[in-house]
Amino acid sequence: MVTKNVLMAILQNILNVIDEGIHVIDKNGFTILYNKAMGELEGMQAEDVVGQKFLSVFPDLNHQTSTLLQVLTSEKPILDQSQTYMNRQKKKIMTINSTIPLYVNNEKIGAVEIAKNITRIKELSDEIMRLQQTITQPVYHGKHHIRSYSFEDLKGQSPTFQKAIKLAKRAAKSSSSVLIYGETGTGKELFVQGIHYASRRSSNPFIAQNCAAFPESLLESLLFGTSKGSFTGAVDRPGIFEQANGGTILLDEINSMGLQLQAKLLRVLQEGYVRRVGGLKDIPVDVRIIATTNEDPQFILQHGKIRKDLYYRLNVVNIMIPPLRDRKEDIEGLTNYFIAKYNSQLKLSVTGMDTECLDAFMNYSWPGNVRELENAIEGAMNLSIGESLLMRDSFPEYIFREAEKNFAQTQNDLHVSLDEFVDLNQVVDRVESAYIKNAMLQTSGNISQAAQRLGIKRQTLQHKLKKYSLEQ
Structure with a gap:
């Protein structure tokens, strides 16, 4: 059978590997648990604190300024309380403390304080x-x-x-x-x-x-x-x-x-x-x-x-504010604007970028939006010293890989065989279904965002999702 001392040793070892400081006092104000993180925070060793009267170890505190002693007296928890005090090395530290009373069989036995160092x-x-x-x-x-x-x-x-x-x-x-x-x-x-x-x-x-x-x-x-x-x-x-x-x-x-x-x-x-x-x-x-x-x-x-x-x-x-993938007609203009901006800053004379890059830009999703586009242009221009055009090897390769994948998917979704359809309504349904499917993928299934991008009401989109069996 595990003894009380063994349990305390196990508990102390567990408490010593967590980041938050833990300080437990009994109902008489004597420290019974004090972990390594709290010691590092306060510049103390556990052996200097455990078994000692709280105020004898921390003479700068009193019953009004110590959250541990306040909780011991009031028996009411104090949560997320900021506290600033001097540790033993006379260094000012600030913590966010949560302090709660401890009970066994409805009898108060002490209080525990959990402290996070927020000095920095x-x-x-x-x-x-x-x-x-x-x-x-x-x-x-x-x-x-x-x-x-x-x-x-x-x-x-x-x-x-x-x-x-x-x-x-x-x-x-x-x-x-x-x-x-x-x-x-x-x-x-x-x-x-x-x-x-x-x-x-x-x-x-x-x-x-x-x-x-x-x-x-x-x-x-x-x-x-x-x-x-x-x-x-x-x-x-x-x-x-x-x-x-x-x-x-x-x-x-x-x-x-x-x-x-x-x-x-x-x-x-x-x-x-x-x-x-x-x-x-x-x-x-x-x-x-x-x-x-x-x-x-x-x-x-x-x-x-x-x-x-x-x-x-x-x-x-x-x-x-619409995402860049929903305003692709602005990509070329923004690209030229950023090229001019970094021409001035970097003392370059880049006139533009080749058509392969522009096509890739139009088919890339730009998850980082205009900021990502600007960073891509700035990075490419730093790698294109002496060049008049920005080429593929100046940009991250993932842009082109995703662009090619998106282009192939779009072509597949929108492919129409004249022998496959009986009337125009079926063609319209297939194209509409492909656009809705793409919008839902880009918004991770968020119906409100997808409806905004498609320019239709949320209720209308919900109806069409049911119509085309695209409900998730």
């Missing part, structure tokens, strides 16, 4: 905050803003792309919230900056924040700021909303923001003021929000990635 992340966020504070005041060079994009930077003549630009220009005339949907690389931030710099807010700050870049607790501090004393080491610092007062905030990848933080964002949008983390004062702000998502808005709504009330608050103006 906090340092990076502070640096970003400092840089944002530096750049939030408009910078002028003569009469023009430095490093900004306008609608003139949006290149493309396809009807769907021009429709998106038209909607964006209309949106620039108001201060309503905007939700922009586009796959990665379609140019969402260019649209957002175009709206900002064509609006009456153009002389005020524009700040972009990627919602997927930081944990929720740090993102909250970045957005709303912090108040001195809100947690150990906290200082009075304005958040992005205060910094962007009078201007525009881009919330990129809004679908990555946690639902709890979404609720706080909704309150700011509804009431027009922010409250710093740990603060008591309501600070009025006048900020326009433009949010972007790289997932279909209906998809993130149906799958609970965005609160319904926030979605409808943001989706006052909705703009869908």
Whole structure:
């Protein structure tokens, strides 16, 4: 039979191989478990902590500042709590802690704390905050803003792309919230900056924040700021909303923001003021929000990635940027634009690319969209020093392999034998079925996206999927 000491040894070995710090104290405040990750975090050895009174080992903490002691007293869990303190080497560290009381047979026996080291992340966020504070005041060079994009930077003549630009220009005339949907690389931030710099807010700050870049607790501090004393080491610092007062905030990848933080964002949008983390004062702000998502808005709504009330608050103006594969008539023009751009930057004189490359570009799916196209052109031009044309050997071979496969598939799907069909309706059905099948493949079976690309209603597509037995 396994003894208690053996079980404790097994447990200690298991805890020593995980990344999170684990610290367990009994009901009297003595440490009974302390793993390797926690020791590395705090600059301690397990033998210096286990069996010792908690406050004798950590004299800088007390019953008010230690989450372990708070939970031991209150018997209520504290989840995702940030904590900043000095370790034994007098190095300031910051953690995100989840601390819960422990019970056996309904009797309290102690508390456990699980800590994740975010010191480096906090340092990076502070640096970003400092840089944002530096750049939030408009910078002028003569009469023009430095490093900004306008609608003139949006290149493309396809009807769907021009429709998106038209909607964006209309949106620039108001201060309503905007939700922009586009796959990665379609140019969402260019649209957002175009709206900002064509609006009456153009002389005020524009700040972009990627919602997927930081944990929720740090993102909250970045957005709303912090108040001195809100947690150990906290200082009075304005958040992005205060910094962007009078201007525009881009919330990129809004679908990555946690639902709890979404609720706080909704309150700011509804009431027009922010409250710093740990603060008591309501600070009025006048900020326009433009949010972007790289997932279909209906998809993130149906799958609970965005609160319904926030979605409808943001989706006052909705703009869908088409992927490059759905605006292939723009590929040649964009290619020539990027060639001219890198001719200037690299001091080259490339006049274009051969027809084999252009044909491949037209049949390639461009999953990275315009950004991938630009990177392909830049890479090819770096390999074509002294050449007047961009040739196949200057581009990644996978572009040509996929293009050839797609072309062959399209030809096969659209092949029509005059002997095979009795009337024109059968020919039309076969062609329509092939296009629908291709659209469903490109959107991984997403009916809403496929319907948008085909230019038909979702209900119509569902009917046709049933008609052609293409339902998944």
